[in-house]
Amino acid sequence: MQPLDLGPVAELVLLGAHCDDIAIGAGATVAVLATANPGLRVRALVMTGGGGPREDEERAALAALLPGADLELQVLGLPDGRLPEHWSVLKTAVGALARGPRPDLVLVPGRDDAHQDHRAVAEIAPTAFRDALILGYEILKWEGDLGRAPVLHPVPDELAELKVAAITTHYPSQAHHDWFDREAFLALMRVRGVQCHQRYAEAFTAEKLVLSVGRPATTPTTPTTPTTPTTPTNKE
Numbered sequence: 001m002q003p004l005d006l007g008p009v010a011e012l013v014l015l016g017a018h019c020d021d022i023a024i025g026a027g028a029t030v031a032v033l034a035t036a037n038p039g040l041r042v043r044a045l046v047m048t049g050g051g052g053p054r055e056d057e058e059r060a061a062l063a064a065l066l067p068g069a070d071l072e073l074q075v076l077g078l079p080d081g082r083l084p085e086h087w088s089v090l091k092t093a094v095g096a097l098a099r100g101p102r103p104d105l106v107l108v109p110g111r112d113d114a115h116q117d118h119r120a121v122a123e124i125a126p127t128a129f130r131d132a133l134i135l136g137y138e139i140l141k142w143e144g145d146l147g148r149a150p151v152l153h154p155v156p157d158e159l160a161e162l163k164v165a166a167i168t169t170h171y172p173s174q175a176h177h178d179w180f181d182r183e184a185f186l187a188l189m190r191v192r193g194v195q196c197h198q199r200y201a202e203a204f205t206a207e208k209l210v211l212s213v214g215r216p217a218t219t220p221t222t223p224t225t226p227t228t229p230t231t232p233t234n235k236e
């Protein structure tokens, strides 16, 4: 299948409800972006876990996934499981991030996620980043909410392994979950790889995609009156 090339990414925004969402949902893609775009600037915002061991875990994991990137991570201390009750704080925090440099890509939880905290972040993101490419990542967990994910991103074997290593190494607080293991995370990437004829992939939903298929015509073909010469331009 013909891929849509995202092109260079200089500014990346990552949003998560909980420490570990970003790594589980998009860890390999984040690593690909950092590898392909030296000097990548990353602004990450996580809504819960601030000021404690979970924030430390998140900082270590994202540092491992983003070698060489300029990472700015903010972890708020909102209560886990109660984000919809804190809509105004979420809106303010995401809005402040959106007033910074325009991102080339925003990664957020998927809008159809079964967890209310993930959905709250997913629903606010497009109201703040109104003119950005937003992709929703899928978060493997106990709830059976995995579904169709139309945007597939193949990832190299070594970065799929890097993701799994980062998750299993840096989030010891989550190791008690019976699904939180190497096999589960690799398996989901393997399934998504099957769906795009690759070994491993991560899958996303798209909030909105705008296609670019060549330059718009800028020179009239049948001028009726003499005009000054014009220079073709890409401006739209």
Ligand SMILES: [Zn+2]
Residues within 6 Å of the ligand: 017, 018, 020, 021, 115, 118, 139
């Ligand atoms: Zn989560």
